[in-house]
Amino acid sequence: MSESKSIHIAIVGGGIGGVVLAIALSKFPNLTFTIFESRSAFGEIGAGLGFGANSHLAMKLISPLIWKNYKKRASFNGWPEKEDVWFDFTVGEKGEGWEGKRIAEVKMEDGVTQSTCHRAHFLEELVRLLPEGYDVQFNKKLVGVDQSSEKVSLKFADGTESFADAVVGCDGIRSATRGFVYDDPKLVSPRFTGKVAYRGLVPMAKTEAVLGKEKANNRHMYLGHGGHVLTFPVGKGMMMNVVAFADSQSDTWEGEWIQPLQHESMTRDFGHWGESVVKIMELIQGPDVWAIFEHPEVPSFHESRVCLLGDAAHATSPHFGQGAGMALEDAYVLSNLLGSCKSRDEIEKAFDAYDSVRVPRALKVTAMSRKQGELLDMKEEESGDDLEKIASSLNKEVRWIWDADLRAHLKEAVEVFEKSRS
Numbered sequence: 001m002s003e004s005k006s007i008h009i010a011i012v013g014g015g016i017g018g019v020v021l022a023i024a025l026s027k028f029p030n031l032t033f034t035i036f037e038s039r040s041a042f043g044e045i046g047a048g049l050g051f052g053a054n055s056h057l058a059m060k061l062i063s064p065l066i067w068k069n070y071k072k073r074a075s076f077n078g079w080p081e082k083e084d085v086w087f088d089f090t091v092g093e094k095g096e097g098w099e100g101k102r103i104a105e106v107k108m109e110d111g112v113t114q115s116t117c118h119r120a121h122f123l124e125e126l127v128r129l130l131p132e133g134y135d136v137q138f139n140k141k142l143v144g145v146d147q148s149s150e151k152v153s154l155k156f157a158d159g160t161e162s163f164a165d166a167v168v169g170c171d172g173i174r175s176a177t178r179g180f181v182y183d184d185p186k187l188v189s190p191r192f193t194g195k196v197a198y199r200g201l202v203p204m205a206k207t208e209a210v211l212g213k214e215k216a217n218n219r220h221m222y223l224g225h226g227g228h229v230l231t232f233p234v235g236k237g238m239m240m241n242v243v244a245f246a247d248s249q250s251d252t253w254e255g256e257w258i259q260p261l262q263h264e265s266m267t268r269d270f271g272h273w274g275e276s277v278v279k280i281m282e283l284i285q286g287p288d289v290w291a292i293f294e295h296p297e298v299p300s301f302h303e304s305r306v307c308l309l310g311d312a313a314h315a316t317s318p319h320f321g322q323g324a325g326m327a328l329e330d331a332y333v334l335s336n337l338l339g340s341c342k343s344r345d346e347i348e349k350a351f352d353a354y355d356s357v358r359v360p361r362a363l364k365v366t367a368m369s370r371k372q373g374e375l376l377d378m379k380e381e382e383s384g385d386d387l388e389k390i391a392s393s394l395n396k397e398v399r400w401i402w403d404a405d406l407r408a409h410l411k412e413a414v415e416v417f418e419k420s421r422s
């Protein structure tokens with residue numbers, strides 16, 4: 001095998017980010033990969049995921065088959081007249097002349113600008129697109145990385161060791177790989193955002209009976225002071241996904257990040273809201289409560305031949321629904337750069353070029369998302385609970401994320417890479 005055909009990448013983590021990266025790398029004849037996943041099989045939680053135009057474009061650019069398969073499982077807005085509506089935003093709190101007040105109907109360029117999907121369905125479709133005979137090792141929990149030799153060594157909790165030319169940590173928000181990229185512990189650990197999210201899936205027939213067909217089948221967001229609730233159809237309209245964000249009782253978070261059955265606290269946070277929100281809360285039978293964390297700003301996503309992608313690199317609060325979308329964009333850029341490497345010696349240059357475009361965009365999305373959370377909870381500094389100001393921001397901010405020209409984004413990274421080679 002010639003040098004150019006022998007770059008082997010270890011992908012740590014077989015979630016959406018890791019599997020998409022594997023599909024993307026498999027297009028390039030100079031690259032091989034192994035996925036190391038800590039679980040015993042590929043798997044995702046039972047919850048919905050939203051994608052915007054930028055994420056759709058990243059799917060298409062990585063492989064048209066991702067988009068084709070995704071579309072088979074995704075839900076777009078239920079009603080034709082709502083096809084181009086991102087979300088209908090109304091006031092969800094109680095109060096005469098306040099409850100149910102229309103804030104904004106944010107329109108998109110066309111009906112495929114936003115979609116939603118059950119996470120497990122998307123991962124299933126992605127796994128189908130891995131190349132024949134792909135290399136995956138389950139029950140491999142990464143615990144150590146050593147870059148002191150020619151090959152990078154990966155150590156696993158079961159005592160085994162493996163080697164690769166480079167490592168891409170796609171191991172999520174609590175990434176172990178991250179600990180081998182940053183020396184400063186403050187950069188390694190995610191920080192609590194002070195918000196929690198109650199999440200649940202409700203069968204559509206039940207939802208329609210309680211909320212009516214329009215509210216059940218289209219994307220809605222109910223805003224109030226200190227919280228907001230969003231609902232959208234998933235599973236080809238068979239289920240409604242609910243995510244209700246509230247301020248936590250404390251600035252710090254103790255215990256598990258995902259906890260089951262929190263009816264009491266959900267009632268404390270939303271029981272006094274308006275009729276629609278109270279009905280939505282009653283529909284959720286076994287809501288999980290998620291503590292929302294995000295990563296601090298970092299100067300780079302790599303250290304020598306160890307790089308980060310997706311939540312491992314830049315976990316964001318989910319107020320623009322962009323975490324998995326950013327992982328798709330990362331995979332598009334990184335795979336093309338690695339695919340251009342003529343030898344192992346160029347891997348670090350490829351990682352530098354990846355950093356040059358991905359760090360600014362991912363960190364900006366994380367900061368924007370934090371601000372969006374405040375906006376939706378009616379406590380953003382400039383808009384507070386002024387519905388006109390909220391509407392104006394809702395109509396504007398998200399478009400910078402959606403409208404990204406990803407081809408130009410990659411071109412910029414390739415130019416940085418080419419320059420560093422000359």
Ligand SMILES: Cc1cc2nc3c(=O)[nH]c(=O)nc-3n(C[C@H](O)[C@H](O)[C@H](O)COP(=O)(O)OP(=O)(O)OC[C@H]3O[C@@H](n4cnc5c(N)ncnc54)[C@H](O)[C@@H]3O)c2cc1C
Nearest residue numbers: 013015016017038050142171172310311318321323324325
């Ligand atoms: C409430 C909420 C709502 C969200 N909504 C959206 C949305 O609408 N749209 C959107 O785009 N994003 C959304 N996100 C973000 C999205 O869930 C994440 O960005 C996405 O799942 C990240 O994928 P990933 O592959 O990087 O990480 P993960 O999905 O976390 O996958 C990591 C994988 O690595 C494995 N792993 C972990 N540690 C190790 C180890 N040491 N060794 C080996 N393997 C390991 C795990 O088992 C897992 O399979 C939301 C997040 C939250 C919390």
